[in-house]
Amino acid sequence: MQTAKELANDYRKITVDPIAGALGAEISGVDLNNLDDAAVAEIRRALLENNVVFFRDQEFTPATQMAFGQQFGDLNRHSYVKGLDEYPDVFRIVKEPTDAHHFGNTWHTDLAYEEEPAMATILYGMDIPDAGGDTMFTSLYAAYDALSDGMKRMLGELNIVYTNGNTYGKDAKRFKTGVAKDMDVAQAPEVKEVVHPLIRTHPETGRKALYLSTTHYSRLDGMTEAESKPLLEQLCAHAVKPEFTCRFKWGAGSVAFWDNRCTMHYAVNDFPNARRIMQRVTLQGDKPI
Ligand code: OGA
Ligand code: MN
Numbered sequence: 001m002q003t004a005k006e007l008a009n010d011y012r013k014i015t016v017d018p019i020a021g022a023l024g025a026e027i028s029g030v031d032l033n034n035l036d037d038a039a040v041a042e043i044r045r046a047l048l049e050n051n052v053v054f055f056r057d058q059e060f061t062p063a064t065q066m067a068f069g070q071q072f073g074d075l076n077r078h079s080y081v082k083g084l085d086e087y088p089d090v091f092r093i094v095k096e097p098t099d100a101h102h103f104g105n106t107w108h109t110d111l112a113y114e115e116e117p118a119m120a121t122i123l124y125g126m127d128i129p130d131a132g133g134d135t136m137f138t139s140l141y142a143a144y145d146a147l148s149d150g151m152k153r154m155l156g157e158l159n160i161v162y163t164n165g166n167t168y169g170k171d172a173k174r175f176k177t178g179v180a181k182d183m184d185v186a187q188a189p190e191v192k193e194v195v196h197p198l199i200r201t202h203p204e205t206g207r208k209a210l211y212l213s214t215t216h217y218s219r220l221d222g223m224t225e226a227e228s229k230p231l232l233e234q235l236c237a238h239a240v241k242p243e244f245t246c247r248f249k250w251g252a253g254s255v256a257f258w259d260n261r262c263t264m265h266y267a268v269n270d271f272p273n274a275r276r277i278m279q280r281v282t283l284q285g286d287k288p289i
Pocket of ligand 2: 104107108110265
């Protein structure tokens with residue numbers, strides 16, 4: 001098997017520098033508003049190999065961020081978070097100095113509560129605190145690979161129930177602060193459940209991942225919440241071992257592009273008196289199998 005460093009040297013259009021052992025790489029030498037087909041193909045390969053890639057000093061408008069995303073797939077329009085008036089497929093994640101709640105402040109993978117969750121997310125840093133507000137990522141491939149054969153076999157039989165209710169139901173915190181603070185609780189959607197395999201096979205790499213989204217799950221399919229809780233909590237604790245993670249410190253103009261099919265992420269809420277503004281485009285994914 002090639003080492004990460006050898007793979008990293010195998011690109012012509014971009015430079016790829018892994019930032020941790022399990023996942024994550026910084027890509028340099030490209031302007032994301034000006035890519036040819038070969039550069040797009042290399043970025044896609046770097047994403048598949050590193051699961052999350054980061055770029056610095058980019059300049060996205062809503063339109064150019066959409067155009068960047070469309071080179072990799074179809075855009076997803078969020079079911080519950082309102083987009084920009086003129087660009088409904090783009091939304092901003094704004095945390096004001098006075099906000100307590102921070103969007104994404106628990107380990108999750110985007111849109112796990114949808115039948116067809118997000119393939120990838122492209123997040124652009126617009127206004128970044130001097131310190132704090134990092135995003136952490138964990139590899140669900142690494143989490144799967146580290147399980148015993150017996151555990152892999154057992155989990156391979158299980159399905160997990162996800163719900164939109166935890167984050168968008170009428171009791172969700174985000175109606176008080178956070179991205180939905182302008183939304184009326186009366187607009188809270190009907191709670192809807194979907195069932196996904198607990199172990200999913202990545203459609204492009206063929207690798208297996210422990211498909212967890214701690215924010216969004218309800219229970220194991222066919223079991224009660226009480227019965228599911230000990231195993232799911234144990235798996236969640238396992239999945240975020242420091243060895244499986246990386247952490248990105250944002251600057252204005254940074255871009256993170258992550259694969260939601262094999263990672264979780266966590267927005268660190270450690271900047272109580274600062275503003276943070278991010279702009280997001282999401283790529284549509286397939287039904288997990
Ligand atoms: C997201 C998210 C994390 C962050 O955009 O899906 O979880 O650090 N954001 O803002
Ligand atoms: Mn997220």
